[in-house]
Amino acid sequence: MCALPPTPILSLTEGYCLDGRRFHPYSIRLEEQLRGAFPRGSRIFVDQQGRSGEPVVPNMRERLSRALVRAASDGGPFDWVCLLGGTNDAICGADAAEVLEALDKMHAEISSSGARLVAMTLPPFLAPLGDAERRAFYEINSGLRQRFLPSAPLRGTVAGAGAALGAAGADSGGEREEAAVSGVLQPPEGRLLVDLEALLSPAALGPAEAARLWDDEVHLTPDGYGFVGDRIFEALLPHLGLR
Secondary structure, three states: OOOOOOEEEEEOOOOEEHHHOEEOOHHHHHHHHHHHHOOOOOOEEEEEOOOOOOOHHHHHHHHHHHHHHHHHHOOOOOOEEEEOOOHHHHHOOOOHHHHHHHHHHHHHHHHHOOOEEEEEOOOOOOOOOOHHHHHHHHHHHHHHHHHHOOOOOOOOOOOOOOOEEEOOOOOOHHHHHHHHHHOOOOOOOOEEEEOHHHHOOHHHHOHHHHHHHEOOOOOEOHHHHHHHHHHHHHHHHHHOOOO
16 A cells, blocks of 8 residues: 555644643544544644643634744645644633634634635633633634524533534535434535534543543543544544555
């Protein structure tokens, strides 16, 4: 089997854990999975450019723009951009509409660059939240689901490994109904949404698995970030052109 063309992927999550004494981004596991799936000799790399504690507004959006421009000038766009943004905004009780507007612009910029998008809902917070923080979290995740699939549940009810929603596009009612049940829809516009709120819910994981994957009330363990990398890989796999 011949090697496939280069597959560059951009990730913007740094993988904070152990009170900042260690960083273990999901890009490590994602790249391992990709290298195992592609033929020997294929050029696979995940460019990890995460920055812990960064809000979407304005920092992450500006940094994404620079990364996309730099990639274009260095020989070509990314094939995929994996984008998890809004957690730090929600923790601060930011205006969800402003965060979603910024994410919309980031999604559009990714598409304009020639890359495809893997967006993610915010993982659940295990700490009690105030009213403003809880509202921001709910509205950001609900807004993301509605943008990718208008018939998607408003809350994180999609469960199972690799739960992903595709862009709505011009889907028929039957396709929307199927996606609402299975959590997966073919993305005609090169967009996927991986529902981390559902996948990382302690209720869905069970006590033992939740203890293994969660480091504290906000951050994951190295195993937890590996879990995210596996779920992103499973969502990407049908769209990588492998035979």
